[in-house]
Each structure stands twice: as C-alpha cells, then as structure tokens.
Amino acid sequence: MPAQGLTALLLKGEHAYDGSPLASHWAYKAHGIQGDSLIGFTGACHVDIPALADLEDAKAGAFIKSARMLHYVLELFGPSLEEAVARQWLMAATVADELNQRLKGKRVLRSGNDLYIGKKKLSVSIAAPTGASVKVHFGMNIDARTAPVAAIGLDELKLPVLPLAKRLLERFTQDHHSMRKARTKVRLYT
DSSP, X not given: OOTTOOEEEEEEEEOOBOSGGGSTTHHHXXXXXXXXXXXXXXXXXXXXXXXXXXXXXXXXXXXXXXEEEEEEEEEESSOOHHHXXXXXXXXXXXXXXXXXXXOSSOXXXXXXXXXXXXXXXXXXXXXXXXXXXXXXXXXXXXXXXXXXXXXXXXXXXXOOHHHHHHHXXXXXXXXXXXXXXXTTSOOOOO
C-alpha cells in the first residue's frame, strides 16, 4: 500500500482494551501493519486511572469501563495533535450520522468527541501524541451495564454490531482517503 494510504483492519474475536493500544506502533507490533492504520475490534474496556490519557479524567479520579465495546484505534504518522483531534471529532460526527440513519425514534447527539442519546453516554474517545505518531481511540458501548456513568449501548439500541463495524471502518477509510486527495487537487495562489 502507498505510504500515504491508510491500512484498515477489522479484527476477529474479542480483544479487551486497556489503553495500551495508544502506544506508538501498536498496529505494527501487534498486527504487522506499518504506517497509518485503523484497527477496529470488539471487546471489554477497562482503563484504570494510571493508564488514562485524559489528564482531567485522571485528576477527577475517573476511569473507563464497559462490559463490551466497539473500538477503533487510529494511528497517523506526520499530523499534529490538533489534526488528530480534528480527525477524532470527524469520527464522532461520522458515527452520529451513521447511527442517526439507522435508528428509529432516537437521536444521537454529538458534543465535541462524545456521543449521547438523551443523557446517556454512548462513546468514549481520546486523541493523544506518541513519540512517533498521533493516536485516536474511539469506542462505542455495546453492553453498557458496567459503565461508571449513565450509558447506553448498541445492544440496547438493537443495532447489529458487525455490519455497523464494517460500515464505519469503510467510512473512516474513505474520509481519510478523501482528505488526503483534497490536498492534491488545489492550486497555490501567489
């Protein structure tokens, strides 16, 4: 794949998320993918305070826990942290759009990088720098019963996970490709 391409992979089976995939080169070390990558998977989520990337949450004594989530881990080499945050917010907007097309009678609302249905939280997300790259984790509750906050999951919304996971991976990859292509089709004004 070209250096500017994004390699996307949807993992089979269950894979727990504990924050460690935010380390640089996780896709390469764990799955043999070099360069920009997007990996989707399902599994439990438990991130204790020492592993939290969000300093405000850590200071407040918060932690992240969910019995089962749909996770996406994006790694980009070259962009700034601010560009990673913009990509994180685009991911949240894309998920909200996709879910709002599928849901009947409920509406997903985005507040920054977080998604809600009513007052119940559907997602968690963080953008963080590493020594070599920027990372984004975006996770959606599937089974939200063990979440430490008022939360809702895809099971409660009666949304099948695998078709949604594949569609979101496709949309995120298309957005990445379109953004990169948009840079190459404009001329410089002098």
